[in-house]
Amino acid sequence: MTDLHVGSGRASVTSDLEEAARRALNAIVILETVEDGEPSASAPDSEWEEWNRTSHRPAYRAWTQAMDRLEHMLGEDFPGRECRAWVPVCVRILSGELR
Numbered sequence: 001m002t003d004l005h006v007g008s009g010r011a012s013v014t015s016d017l018e019e020a021a022r023r024a025l026n027a028i029v030i031l032e033t034v035e036d037g038e039p040s041a042s043a044p045d046s047e048w049e050e051w052n053r054t055s056h057r058p059a060y061r062a063w064t065q066a067m068d069r070l071e072h073m074l075g076e077d078f079p080g081r082e083c084r085a086w087v088p089v090c091v092r093i094l095s096g097e098l099r
Contacts, residue, residue: 020066020073026067027059028083034059035096067091 008012034055039047071078079085092098 016071017093017099020070021093023066024063024070024086025090025094027063028087030057031063 009032037055040052067086069082070090074089079089089098
């Protein structure tokens, strides 16, 4: 990873990067919580459609947007969308190890 601070915009870049990391971590927690609450396999189609429309799709959209922002902020240092790749990067950003 490279140092992402740039000139006089240093504090702003750090703040934006930290916010992107927070949003990405929050979004995956919400998405995983929603997915843990999915209807049972024997639930009627209408229940699945309602869950998808009101819970899963919005949570997935928020996660996708958060990942897009994180990818934009990290540029070529973005490790990919696999949790085991990007979650540790977010933790390092928020701990101050990466800036």
